[in-house]
Amino acid sequence: xxxxxxxxxxxxxxxxxxxxxxxxxxxxxxxxxxxxxxxxxxxxxxxxxxxxxxxxxxxxxxxxxxxxxxxxxxxxxxxxxxxxxxxxxxxxxxxxxxxxxxxxxxxxxxxxxxxxxxxxxxxxxxxxxxxxxxxxxxxxxxxxxxxxxxxxxxxxxxxxxxxxxxxxxxxxxxxxxxxxxxxxxxxxxxxxxxxxxxxxxxxxxxxxxxxxxxxxxxxxxxxxxxxxxxxxxxxxxxxxxxxxxxxxxxxxxxxxxxxxxxxxxxxxxxxxxxxxxxxxxxxxxxxxxxxxxxxxxxxxxxxxxxxxxxxxxxxxxxxxxxxxxxxxxxxxxxxxxxxxxxxxxxxxxxxxxxxxxxxxxxxxxxxxxxxxxxxxxxxxxxxxxxxxxxxxxxxxxxxxxxxxxxxxxxxxxxxxxxxxxxxxxxxxxxxxxxxxxxxxxxxxxxxxxxxxxxxxxxxxxxxxxxxxxxxxxxxxxxxxxxxxxxxxxxxxxxxxxxxxxxxxxx
Numbered sequence: 001x002x003x004x005x006x007x008x009x010x011x012x013x014x015x016x017x018x019x020x021x022x023x024x025x026x027x028x029x030x031x032x033x034x035x036x037x038x039x040x041x042x043x044x045x046x047x048x049x050x051x052x053x054x055x056x057x058x059x060x061x062x063x064x065x066x067x068x069x070x071x072x073x074x075x076x077x078x079x080x081x082x083x084x085x086x087x088x089x090x091x092x093x094x095x096x097x098x099x100x101x102x103x104x105x106x107x108x109x110x111x112x113x114x115x116x117x118x119x120x121x122x123x124x125x126x127x128x129x130x131x132x133x134x135x136x137x138x139x140x141x142x143x144x145x146x147x148x149x150x151x152x153x154x155x156x157x158x159x160x161x162x163x164x165x166x167x168x169x170x171x172x173x174x175x176x177x178x179x180x181x182x183x184x185x186x187x188x189x190x191x192x193x194x195x196x197x198x199x200x201x202x203x204x205x206x207x208x209x210x211x212x213x214x215x216x217x218x219x220x221x222x223x224x225x226x227x228x229x230x231x232x233x234x235x236x237x238x239x240x241x242x243x244x245x246x247x248x249x250x251x252x253x254x255x256x257x258x259x260x261x262x263x264x265x266x267x268x269x270x271x272x273x274x275x276x277x278x279x280x281x282x283x284x285x286x287x288x289x290x291x292x293x294x295x296x297x298x299x300x301x302x303x304x305x306x307x308x309x310x311x312x313x314x315x316x317x318x319x320x321x322x323x324x325x326x327x328x329x330x331x332x333x334x335x336x337x338x339x340x341x342x343x344x345x346x347x348x349x350x351x352x353x354x355x356x357x358x359x360x361x362x363x364x365x366x367x368x369x370x371x372x373x374x375x376x377x378x379x380x381x382x383x384x385x386x387x388x389x390x391x392x393x394x395x396x397x398x399x400x401x402x403x404x405x406x407x408x409x410x411x412x413x414x415x416x417x418x419x420x421x422x423x424x425x426x427x428x429x430x431x432x433x434x435x436x437x438x439x440x441x442x443x444x445x446x447x448x449x450x451x452x453x454x455x456x457x458x459x460x461x462x463x464x465x466x467x468x469x470x471x472x473x474x475x476x477x478x479x480x481x482x483x484x485x486x487x488x489x490x491x492x493x494x495x496x497x498x499x500x501x502x503x504x505x506x
Contacts, residue, residue, distance in 0.1 A: 007290040008359050017234040018162075024284055025163050027359045028293045038161040038168035042277070045360060048301035050171065050277060054151060056203055056299065056337070057173065057275070060195050066147040066175060071130050073152075074120040079128035082253035086127065089220020093156040095122040095168075122155040127221070127246070127272055130176045131254030138268060140259050141180045145188070149175040154276075164281035165238075165506050172276035178256060178268040182247075185269035189245040192273040193226045196241035203336075204279060205296040205413040206230045206286045207421055208240060209452075209501060211477030216461055219272070223247035229476045229501060231421040232285035235451040237476045237505040240282050243273035281506075286417045292359035294383050296413055297406035302341040304330060304402070305357045309369035320346065322373050326366075329399050335406060358387055363409050364402075365390075384412045424451030427499070434490050438471045438504065452476075452503050456487035456496035463491035467502065476501040 009027065013020045025031055030046035033039075042050065058068070074097060080087040097120040099112035123129075134146060155169050164170075175192060179185040193210060200206050208228035218225040222244040230240050250256070251267040260266050287294040297303060308323045310316040323344060333340045343362070347353055357365050367379040367390070378398050381390040382405070393401075428434045437453055457463065457475060467473050467490075482498045489496050 008292055008355055009290050012290045013233060013288075020290070021162070021281075021284060021288075024288050024292050024359075028284075029360055030280070030284075030293070031163050033163065036168075038158050040163045040167050040169075042171075045301050046280060049280060049283075049295065049299060052299045052301070052338075053203075053279060054173075057199055058149075058151075059337075060199060061149050061173075061175065064147070064191060064195070066149045066177075068150060069148050070150050070152065071126050071133065073123050075123055075126070075129045077119045077121055079132065079254075080121055082128060083221045083250055086221035086250075086253075090124045090156075093158070094124055095155045095157050096120070097122065123152070124154055124156050125272075125274075126150065126152075126174055127176065127250050127270075128254065131250050131256055131270070134176075134178050134251075134268070134270075135254050135256045138178060138256055138258050141261055144178060144180040144258060144268065145184065146178045147175075147188075148177065149173055162281070162506075164277055164284070166278075170277045172274050174272060174274040177271045178251070179270070180258065180260070180266075180268070182269050185247075185271050186245055189224070189226060189243045189271045189273070192271070193228065193241065193243040196243070196273075196275060197228050199275075200228060200230070200240050200279070200282075201414070203296065203298045204240075204283055204286075205298075205410055205417060206240065206282055207414065207418045209477060209479055211479040211482070211501070213242075213477060214461075214464060214475050214500075216464060217475065219244045221246065221249050223249065227477050229503075230282060230286060231417075231424065231452060231503075232282070232506070233288070233420055234285070235420075235424045235503075237452070237501070237503040238278070238282050238285065239476070239505065240279060241273075241275045244271060246270045246272060287413050288361075291355075291387060293361035294413065295361040295363060297363045297410050298336050300341070300361070300363055302343050302362055303335065303406060304340065304364045304366060305343040305345055305362050306366045306368060307345050307353055307357075309367055315370055318373060319368055319370065323368050326368070326378070326395065326399070330402060333399070333402060335403050340402065354381075354387070358383065363406060366398075382409060384409045421452070426451065426453060428453045428455045428490065429487065431490060431493075434502075435471065438473050438502075450504060452501050453490075454499045455490040455502055456498070457500045458489035458492060458494040458496050460489070460492065460494070463489055467491055471504075473502050473504055476503050476505060 009023050011019050032041040034041050100114040102110040103113040105111035151173050153171050158166050158168050161167050177188050200208050208230050210228050213225040224245040226243045228241045229237050232238055248267040250270050256268040284293050306323050308319040310319045327342050330340045330342050363383050365381040377392045377394050380393050478500045484497050487496045
């Protein structure tokens with residue numbers, strides 16, 4: 001009888017995916033829960049990952065003419081009320097400040113005092129307050145376009161939270177632009193979605209589907225919401241980027257006007273777009289295995305860990321010298337715009353040391369002992385392979401080939417994630433088959449339950465709502481590359497001219 005393979009994470013993905021996720025976050029040393037309900041503490045290993053993502057995205061934004069700015073955390077309640085759909089969409093998620101100080105109460109404790117003349121909303125998103133600034137900055141067509149981004153935190157009062165995926169406070173970037181013409185604003189909306197697609201696929205190694213949201217799923221107040229959707233290993237969808245064409249709705253609410261070349265006063269056309277620390281959750285769920293997270297090399301917190309092995313004091317001196325020299329050689333290498341990030345872990349804790357780095361997802365582990373020094377070699381393990389799959393490589397070859405090895409790992413992660421999506425995406429035209437696909441009790445083999453169902457939809461919100469109510473399944477997007485074809489709505493049977501992506505989602 002075969003022994004069950006030793007895995008670092010318990011339960012496994014197959015046994016309990018949600019709990020597996022929580023354990024990966026904890027054991028990878030990415031984040032902790034906060035004393036404040038629904039918030040998180042991002043630890044150095046997790047924050048380094050976010051910093052690398054910020055660095056890459058920021059450069060991509062700036063290459064299109066975007067400049068960074070910062071706007072207030074507090075937004076007057078009246079600002080949100082100016083755009084009716086916007087306030088309705090965010091009302092239940094808003095944290096509100098009603099007092100401006102504390103004072104000692106009669107019982108000796110602190111109590112709120114100094115009632116504000118107008119309540120302040122803690123930033124859930126910044127369209128309204130940035131719109132106020134735009135209205136002051138813009139007077140003429142010569143002032144346009146304005147292309148602004150801010151890196152910030154936002155607060156959305158979530159009822160059910162999960163670290164990185166859905167927290168009451170999270171980090172993100174939000175871009176906001178104003179344009180003289182509708183076409184220019186629409187072009188910018190698509191441009192930023194293309195940029196997100198490139199970042200998520202090329203850097204995070206997660207394949208995505210681009211498309212438009214249905215009217216009921218759009219950003220509150222937007223004319224159109226574009227998105228990229230990814231499949232996680234449990235076959236649920238994760239929205240990993242959005243770009244919104246806001247039309248003139250927010251310009252009218254915030255009075256963003258300009259004199260056109262024809263000396264006519266017009267309202268500006270605006271956009272907004274953003275991604276958040278939710279992307280870290282996407283990396284965990286798209287690439288992690290039953291030993292922990294696997295970090296894509298292009299954004300990894302660090303690329304390589306060197307683990308010196310010695311038994312005696314004289315061995316330690318020789319091994320550490322060899323290790324430190326190797327570290328310097330590696331750090332002289334450049335990998336996608338940054339020097340190779342190398343860790344040296346000389347803790348004398350036996351096999352636990354290697355498992356720690358496996359759980360943290362570092363792409364490459366290198367063991368160095370006296371035998372390796374004698375052979376002028378290193379003993380290398382890759383995170384995209386089994387933890388026992390390690391081999392000896394000549395040191396010079398390892399140094400010269402290190403970027404190629406990292407590229408191999410990056411490509412393996414993308415291809416594995418693409419394979420998961422391909423295997424679990426199915427065309428469904430039969431209503432019963434559709435319901436069975438999203439209902440585990442109706443499936444003989446639950447392993448094939450769920451995924452992306454490419455099915456026809458008539459465009460009726462009542463059909464969309466019924467499927468959501470019955471199955472907790474939503475239309476993730478109307479794909480841009482969806483070919484027009486005649487079919488029948490998966491819900492009501494009415495005529496339809498294209499398929500959309502249905503899935504359960506985070």
